[in-house]
Amino acid sequence: MEKEYAIEAEYIDPVRIPFDKILSGPVMQGSEHNPQVVTADFKTDAGTWYVELHQNELGGKWLVGGIHELIKQ
Numbered sequence: 001m002e003k004e005y006a007i008e009a010e011y012i013d014p015v016r017i018p019f020d021k022i023l024s025g026p027v028m029q030g031s032e033h034n035p036q037v038v039t040a041d042f043k044t045d046a047g048t049w050y051v052e053l054h055q056n057e058l059g060g061k062w063l064v065g066g067i068h069e070l071i072k073q
Contacts, residue, residue: 002063015062019049020044024042024044025043035058036055036056039051052065
């Protein structure tokens, strides 16, 4: 977990998480322009969510940068 997100995640109240079940996933998505950033999308009983994953250096550990609801525009 990235240091910044670890601090933020400390204060997440599990009661406020709007889903109970993960229904499918993860589906990994990335960009050829920045291969050190990917998302892992997963469907829940409250919609689709994604986890941001980052590498600080090529071949380095993947770190969680955030978990967010996927809002379609």
